[in-house]
Amino acid sequence: MKKILELKNVGLTYQTPKDEINAVSGLSFSVNEGEFVSIIGPSGCGKTTVLSMIAGLIPATGGKIEFLAKKERKDCIGYMLQKDQLFPWRTIEKNILLPLEIKKSLTKERKEYANSLLKKYGLYEFKDNYPSELSGGMRQRVALIRTLVFSPDILLLDEPFSAIDYQTRLSVCNDVYSIIKAEHKTAILVTHDISEAISMSDKIVVLTKRPAKVKSEFFPGLSGETPLKRRELPEFSLLFEKIWKELN
Amino acid sequence: MKHESFSVNRIEYLKKRRKNTVTVHVLRIGLLLLALSLWELLAQFNVIDSFITSSPSKIAVTVYKLFAEDSLAYHMGVTLYETMLGFLIAVALGYAVAIMLWWSDTLKRVLEPYIVVLNSLPKIALGPIIIIWCGSGTKAIIFMTVLVSVVVATITMLGGFLATDKNKVLLLRSMGATKVQIMTKLVVPSSVPTFISMLKISIGMAWIGSIMGEYLVSRAGLGYLIVYGGQVFKLDLVMAATVILCVLASLLYGAVALLERKIVK
Ligand SMILES: Nc1ncnc2c1ncn2[C@@H]1O[C@H](COP(=O)(O)OP(=O)(O)O)[C@@H](O)[C@H]1O
Ligand SMILES: [Mg+2]
Numbered sequence: 001m002k003k004i005l006e007l008k009n010v011g012l013t014y015q016t017p018k019d020e021i022n023a024v025s026g027l028s029f030s031v032n033e034g035e036f037v038s039i040i041g042p043s044g045c046g047k048t049t050v051l052s053m054i055a056g057l058i059p060a061t062g063g064k065i066e067f068l069a070k071k072e073r074k075d076c077i078g079y080m081l082q083k084d085q086l087f088p089w090r091t092i093e094k095n096i097l098l099p100l101e102i103k104k105s106l107t108k109e110r111k112e113y114a115n116s117l118l119k120k121y122g123l124y125e126f127k128d129n130y131p132s133e134l135s136g137g138m139r140q141r142v143a144l145i146r147t148l149v150f151s152p153d154i155l156l157l158d159e160p161f162s163a164i165d166y167q168t169r170l171s172v173c174n175d176v177y178s179i180i181k182a183e184h185k186t187a188i189l190v191t192h193d194i195s196e197a198i199s200m201s202d203k204i205v206v207l208t209k210r211p212a213k214v215k216s217e218f219f220p221g222l223s224g225e226t227p228l229k230r231r232e233l234p235e236f237s238l239l240f241e242k243i244w245k246e247l248n
Numbered sequence: 249m250k251h252e253s254f255s256v257n258r259i260e261y262l263k264k265r266r267k268n269t270v271t272v273h274v275l276r277i278g279l280l281l282l283a284l285s286l287w288e289l290l291a292q293f294n295v296i297d298s299f300i301t302s303s304p305s306k307i308a309v310t311v312y313k314l315f316a317e318d319s320l321a322y323h324m325g326v327t328l329y330e331t332m333l334g335f336l337i338a339v340a341l342g343y344a345v346a347i348m349l350w351w352s353d354t355l356k357r358v359l360e361p362y363i364v365v366l367n368s369l370p371k372i373a374l375g376p377i378i379i380i381w382c383g384s385g386t387k388a389i390i391f392m393t394v395l396v397s398v399v400v401a402t403i404t405m406l407g408g409f410l411a412t413d414k415n416k417v418l419l420l421r422s423m424g425a426t427k428v429q430i431m432t433k434l435v436v437p438s439s440v441p442t443f444i445s446m447l448k449i450s451i452g453m454a455w456i457g458s459i460m461g462e463y464l465v466s467r468a469g470l471g472y473l474i475v476y477g478g479q480v481f482k483l484d485l486v487m488a489a490t491v492i493l494c495v496l497a498s499l500l501y502g503a504v505a506l507l508e509r510k511i512v513k
Contacts, residue, residue, distance in 0.1 A: 057418065
């Protein structure tokens with residue numbers, strides 16, 4: 001498999017008026033093309049910081065982040081944040097076209113592609129509705145499609161399910177996973193939910209307390225087709241226990 | 249609306265609510281009528297001195313007289329013109345300054361103490377300076393109106409801009425958005441409710457400014473009528489002008505509220 005992203009000894013120190021906060025230090029891991037990688041670690045350990053650095057929103061203060069994709073970084077990365085962050089004054093269609101407007105690449109083909117994604121994932125009939133008229137799960141799917149419209153290679157997902165109630169979460173998790181797989185995307189998911197990480201990932205990177213570095217890596221590679229089915233496998237609970245111990 | 253789909257309880261509830269609304273309206277108008285008739289009666293039977301307190305009938309007659317000699321429309325027009333122009337300038341200026349302060353954090357920090365001082369300063373204290381600078385005419389009144397409204401307009405709008413959801417800014421930045429794009433695609437549309445409150449606050453402030461200005465310098469307008477009426481002890485005129493002012497102010501406020509319903513669905 002081809003590497004698409006590599007972090008080498010990456011560090012980040014935040015400067016604030018009061019003091020400096022060493023959030024990430026000596027962090028190294030790599031991501032292969034088409035891989036689903038989860039980053040898991042205690043809250044406040046620096047997970048969001050790692051994604052922000054990968055997205056290029058904050059420059060690393062140490063080490064190196066290498067991209068092996070052909071495109072420019074901002075066109076190669078789609079960032080999905082906690083909560084859907086849909087704009088309430090825009091219709092669903094206008095919401096998913098937002099990245100194209102920002103990148104000034106709102107061509108007819110792109111628009112058609114966006115509409116085809118809406119159709120494919122059962123949201124086309126809601127394209128003229130406003131986000132407040134959709135359920136939490138549907139909004140999350142819209143948010144994912146918004147990230148997909150400009151065909152990024154790598155998706156960064158920062159605890160995208162944490163604002164959703166448990167029942168919906170399981171099915172949204174399934175939906176998001178199948179969309180990402182169907183579109184052949186590489187994904188990096190930040191979560192603090194061990195089951196979520198195991199059921200979705202090819203690889204799990206466990207981080208230490210702040211400053212974050214890699215504590216250990218796991219390769220679940222469970223055979224079930226969907227995250228929901230994988231939760232029932234016997235390996236699932238074994239792995240759960242192992243990672244649980246790593247974290248505590 | 250499908251009526252047949254309502255449950256009995258729902259119909260009960262709606263009936264009760266409608267009845268309550270009717271009661272509120274009746275009481276509201278009743279209160280006004282009661283106060284007016286009490287005032288009128290006390291004045292008619294000389295319990296109170298209508299030379300000092302005026303009376304509803306006298307006020308009505310005065311309004312009609314003003315109307316008949318065409319000076320009502322004139323005075324209303326003058327005040328309305330000053331208020332509206334001052335209001336529009338203040339809103340535009342306040343919005344523009346708020347954008348600049350949002351744009352540059354340094355500028356915001358530099359200007360912060362000045363804005364605080366300007367905000368807490370009673371603008372009437374600047375009356376003499378304004379008269380010397382702008383003369384004692386319409387210009388001075390509009391200047392006063394702008395001065396009274398613009399600071400609050402700026403502060404309100406800036407508050408709205410700064411309250412923009414940080415995560416949404418982050419989202420746009422991850423798409424590679426420029427600062428102008430963050431402004432136009434996110435900050436401006438998300439602060440529309442604040443803009444409406446800013447309009448409401450500013451229209452109120454503009455009235456204060458224009459009437460205060462007319463007290464100081466003018467030879468026309470409702471504020472002038474009030475001051476003039478006070479000086480020659482024509483309480484009927486003072487009251488009449490005040491009533492008209494009340495009506496005008498409510499109409500303008502209503503216009504803004506209507507705009508709100510149009511924009512914010
Ligand atoms: N912009 C910032 N300035 C200063 N400190 C920050 C900033 N963002 C995050 N931090 C600090 O860095 C640490 C890691 O934060 P974060 O990456 O958000 O953690 P996580 O996502 O794992 O919960 C926290 O202690 C947080 O307080
Ligand atoms: Mg976080």
